[in-house]
Amino acid sequence: MAMKPSLTLRLGQQLRMTPQLQQAIKLLQLSTLDLQQEIQEALDSNLMLEELSSDEDQTDEKAAEQTLEDYDTSDAGQTEDSRLASAEDDGNENDSEADSIELYDPELDGDYQQDTSEQLTSETISEELPIDSVWEDVWDETPPMNSQSGAGGDSDDDYIDTRNVVSTSLQSHLEEQLNLRRLSESDELIAMTIVDGLDSKGILTVSLEDILLSIPAEYECEMDEVLAVLHLIQHLDPVGVAARDLRECLIIQLKALPEQTPWRTEAITVVSDHISSLANRDYALLIRKTKLKEDELRQVIALIQTLNPRPGADIAPSSTEYIEPDVLVSKKKGRWTVELNPKSAPRIRVNQEYASMIKRADNSSDNTYLKNNLQEARWFIKSLQQRNDTLLKVSTKIVEYQRGFLEYGEQAMKPLVLHEIASAVDLHESTISRVTTQKYMLTPAGVFELKYFFSSHVNTQAGGEVSSTAIRSLIKQLVAAENPKKPLSDSKIVGLLAEQDIMVARRTIAKYRESLMIRPSNERKQLV
DSSP, X not given: OOOOOOOOOOOOOOXXXXXXXXXXXXXXXXXXXXXXXXXXXXXXXXXXXEEOOHHHXXXXXXXXXXXXXXXXXXXXXXXXXXXXXXHHHHTTSOGGGGGGOOOOOHHHHTOOOOOGGGGOOTTTSOSSOOTTOOHHHHOOOSOOOOTTSOTTOOOSTTTTGGGOOOOOOHHXXXXXXXXXXXOOHHHHHHHHHXXXXXXXXXXXXXXXXXXXXXXXXXXXXXXXXXXXXXXXXXXXXXXXXXXXXXXXXXXXXXXXXXXXXXXXXXXXXXHHHHHHHHHTTXXXXXXXXXXXXXXXXXXXXXXXXXXXXOTTTTTSOOXXXXXXXXXXXXXXXXXXXXXXXXXXXXXXXXXXXXXXXXXXXXXXXXXXXXXXXXXXXXHHHHHHHHHHHHHHHHHHHHHHHTHXXXXXXXXXXXXXXXXXXXXXXXXXXXXXXHHHTTOEEEETTEEEEGGGGOBOEEEBTTSOEEEHHHHHHHHHHHHHTSBTTBOOOHHHXXXXXXXXXXXXXXXXXXHHHHHTTOOOHHHHOOOO
């Protein structure tokens, strides 16, 4: 079969995303922390961008708003696709736009700025100075400490950073105590091996046989020596650390109590011989085996509950994650208002000094470099503005839908899906998903991720709908009000919700209960 070239005509559709659209989508889905890093990278790589300081932002708000490329508020009604695609058209504008940027700069505009040397007057510097005095002793460029700051001069912005100190780990805490003991070289090696085998809860995860085998043969260690060092570590602070299981951990803590402690002996018996029945809350079996009365068993259990089953957890290092909300919601004059958090993203603008260096008819490499950076800066600033507008628009609609939650709490949460918000703000569902992921809203009830306000629905017998968030709230209330001696089972909760015309299956109740970290009914049973 002969092969020869031919011409064919094919029709097809392809999605071509411009760099401007890709950048806008990327900024849209970034969290606050990632956005700050992205802005910092843009500031470092593009000389046309500069960040507005807090003083400039407050004293010249009009100039700061003008840096957002004369954003036309009439475009707020456009769809997201048309607004994001408009970034491509900006790239074809005349390069003379660089001359149209007018920013306030005291040095460029010729405004007077006081020279720091004028602050050195005869009143601030004495005519007779010590012979060994130096200039730094007379004039310190360090600004005066804020009167609202603490003794260390920490500002509010450094409040979080100064408290992110490294905490002491469990291993270092035990090593400090072992260093105060006069241990032999072999005992010290055994102790370090035991300490290294502890998990974050303080439980020993290595068998004693493995510890003995890890000791070099020249030390001639035996199991009795390993047990002695283990017993020493178990009575360090915190007591019960390095226990091999929960039973041993509780017994060590009980034996460390004074002998005159009420119910100490009975508690040791319950833990050592009947810990499985105690874990299963089989109180009838415990009463029969221990020969204790119900009131006596209650006091024994109360003593056991004062112990710490995870002695190392309180010392293990933990880091606190701080969330900076993107949206602020407050009630003013009887109406709920939504505004963006000004601290969530730094204010940036085009550097007027560098922009004024661009020449219209110059095609040199330096001038082309400045033009490209100016165009990228404009695209970046406009993408940031589009991100803020989309976030504010979506958050406002969410607040309109969930006004009942803000007024009355979780029980008034309405069912809401992404499609409803997408239709209301004329955006695609994928855009709503990007906007609501890792974005947080500060309300009078607390800080919530925007995803929190979206939930599925459950039908009622009357034909209405109830959100899954409201059902979870009802489950928490029912469990909190239950009789500790006879906790509510999942089937019983289904019946109680049915009395409120809410049709929920038992497996759904079990799923919601597990998501709320509520234990099953047999594990919630208590002696009152």
